[in-house]
Amino acid sequence: MPERKMSPVLKWAGGKTQLLEHIVGNMPADYNNYYEPFIGGAAVLLGISPEQAFINDVNEQLVNLYTQLKIAADSVIAKVNEIDATPCTKELYYAIREQYNTKISSRDFDSECAALMIWINKHCFNGLYRVNSKGLFNVPYNNKVNGKSIDENNIRAISEYLQKADITITCLDFEKACDGVSSGDFVYFDSPYVPESVTASFTDYTIDGFTIADHKRLAALFKRLDGIGAKVMLSNNDVPLVHSLYKGYNIQSLNVKRMINRNANKRTGKEVLITNY
Ligand SMILES: C[S@@+](CC[C@H](N)C(=O)[O-])C[C@H]1O[C@@H](n2cnc3c(N)ncnc32)[C@H](O)[C@@H]1O
Structure with missing residues (x-):
């Protein structure tokens, strides 16, 4: 839809620029509404530039941006x-x-x-x-x-895209942001990740404030949306907790480079891409 390729305005933790091709290649061929409840740096939205989208993030400053x-x-x-x-x-x-x-x-x-x-x-x-x-x-x-x-x-291209396309921007918790999802819609979830060191019995708060209880809530929502006939895709770290939360769905493992890590040795890792289709 836009005339030129757009890219994220911000460097954002978990930015999906490097996995974009893989994510796009695994999206359903057709769907009704597009939902991205954890928009972050918006690499995926800007990469696919759908004509309609519901985008959301709990970060008020980001939503203002x-x-x-x-x-x-x-x-x-x-x-x-x-x-x-x-x-x-x-x-x-x-x-x-x-x-x-x-x-x-x-x-x-x-x-x-x-x-x-x-x-x-x-x-x-x-x-x-x-x-x-x-x-x-x-x-x-x-x-x-x-x-x-x-x-x-790039900023002008993004601005033009946000004006011309039918984009609804909200600042809600992810569950509320999915209230309107119905059969045939496509939802891409890219929440803050489960820490690599975490085990299935871990219940404490994570550094970014997204708790294990939140991850369980997200998995329950994924299941609910699957149940109503929506197409759902989710990214996370390749850790046992994530495998157990999404057991029964399609789980692909991907190698990734991690830019935001103080320790240069920890700048590679494994992520998963999970789909219900
Ligand atoms: C991993 S980032 C998304 C990265 C994004 N895909 C990109 O390419 O930059 C996760 C986002 O989830 C947001 N977030 C955290 N908790 C949330 C919640 N409960 N509901 C909605 N968004 C939340 C954070 O503010 C952050 O922007």
Whole structure:
């Protein structure tokens, strides 16, 4: 549908750019509505650019970013360029981070908040997104003086796509975001992953706040959607817990490179792609 190929605006943990071809190759040939309840960096949505989609994420700033790219891309671009005009230093990074956190605290979700989020993502350590108990962003500076923080043509292409296609953007828990799914729809789930070290009896909180109870809730939803005749695909780590939660479905193992890991030895891993069709 869009004239040019689009790519994610943010570096995002679990970004699916490298697995995109494989994911797309395993999608059903036809379906009605497309649902992506954990949109994250949106690599899959932007890769397939469906004419209609329900996209969702629980991260309010991320949802604001897509909303602003849709309605106010020029303002977002102008603000990022304005910050980029000054070479980045440690002082500038922390000043921008403070501005961003002031926006978050006052729930001031606008084009400026979206621009700050993009700029910070390019200048923070490893493109991580981490907040403290008060919900404030606390990732340190990556010590790099980058050039431009955005590809303007990519942002304009995304904006045009979000305007022309029928895209509904919501900020809900994944279960609620699937309320409207019906027979013949296609849902792609890319939740935060089960940690590699976790066992089936592990019940504690994971670092990203997505608990084992959440993974069980997701597996129950997968089953429910399967039961109503939806087509469902899910990505996760290749660990025993995931195999036991999705027993009976088609489970493919895939080798992946992991960019966001402090330890260079842990930058390869195994994931699964699970389908009910
Ligand atoms: C692995 S990332 C998705 C990566 C994405 N496929 C990409 O290519 O960048 C998981 C996303 O799930 C979101 N998330 C975490 N808990 C959630 C929940 N309960 N409901 C909806 N989204 C949630 C996070 O904010 C994060 O953006």
